[in-house]
Amino acid sequence: MRNRLVHVYFDINIDILWTTVKTDLPVLISLLEPNIPLEPGQSAELN
Secondary structure (H helix, E strand, C coil): CHHHHHHCHHHCCHHHHHHHHHHHHHHHHHHHHHHCCCCCCCCCCCC
């Protein structure tokens, strides 16, 4: 998808892009967040 967004942005299907943002991205973020170290003074609860 990155290649299409960067190089063929005029031919992007907005519905597919929005579905990816709403469904796949939150899953990816939840998988990555536990691997990001906290900064000094940062609370573990961000919400």
